[in-house]
Amino acid sequence: MAVLGASGSGKSTLIDALADRIARESLKGTVTLNGEVLESKLLKVISAYVMQDDLLFPMLTVEETFMFSAEFRLPRTMSRSRKKARVQALIDQLGLRSAAKTVIGDEGHRGVSGGERRRVSIGTDIIHDPILLFLDEPTSGLDSTSAYMVVKVLQRIAQSGSIVILSIHQPSYRILSLLDRLIILSHGQTVFSGAPGILPQFFAEFGNPIPVNEEKLNLLSITYERWRVHLGEPRICGFQQDMAEEKPSKQELNRAKTLPQRCHKCKHFHGETGFWSHKYGPKPLIFCPKLREPLLERNGCHSKQINHKL
DSSP: OEEEESTTSSHHHHHHHHTTOSOGGGOOSOOEETTEEOOHHHHHHHEEEEOSSOOOOTTSBHHHHHHHHHHHHSOTTSOHHHHHHHHHHHHHHTTOGGGTTSBOOBTTBOOSOHHHHHHHHHHHHSTTOOSEEEEEOTTTTOOHHHHHHHHHHHHHHHHTTOEEEEEOSSOOHHHHTTOSOEEEEETTEEEEEEOGGGHHHHHHHTTOOOOTTOOHHHHHHHHHHHHHHHHOHHHHHHHHHHHTTSHHHHHHHHHHHHHHHHOGGGGGOSOOOOHHHHHHOOHHHHHHHHHHOHHHHHHHHHHHHHHHHO
């Protein structure tokens, strides 16, 4: 499911509220899962949140980055061989096999492409195979081809059993065709909620049929303000609620409600790694950046000498 809207429409706020990244005291209402209030502790275990900025070690390879994440996110009772198998499966799932041995890179070191870097960032957060996956504008800053590849990967993740919720700004028609459901926001209000396929019906009901070869979402952004002035926000929001009552939407909702109970992913959620695992492991991967970047090692030695003299 994708959340769309102009800047300031409330996309990130909605996703942050669903992901429990906003203090409950500042929100009205509740977030429920299968009709039950979703507790913060449970949500932390079964979900992952991918931020817009990629925070990765530039001197680690793609494979090492995933292994580093696996050491911290997968259960401590899981054997190292199973963790390695999970890393290899994730590399294939994200379409990163050809870049598995390539370093991430940064401004001073050539590494993976922007689209591959974004997929690596997603992979570090889904190494534990979460049921819920939240993403804040994962296609931001990418060209059309890279953006399509990222959303295609997210589609495969959703097809594997996860519930994927992302915010996105002006997706292309190709990306729109990959989405199962859209929520379009404006000024914090829901303008449209439903499958992309019923957008033409949505426009036609307001007397604005979509012309041939016209970009649906661009047309919506252009005509929405005129609708809001002439019809008012309540009229538009009321209409989208009527559209949401269609049987296909109800069937999809019922299927989504039962997903967590029957999802095979639950077997991975046996707890987090302990304090000592976070403090002392995995050492070989921590030393990789220094070994591959001599300047870091030299700076480290100089710091030790200065501290010793002081």
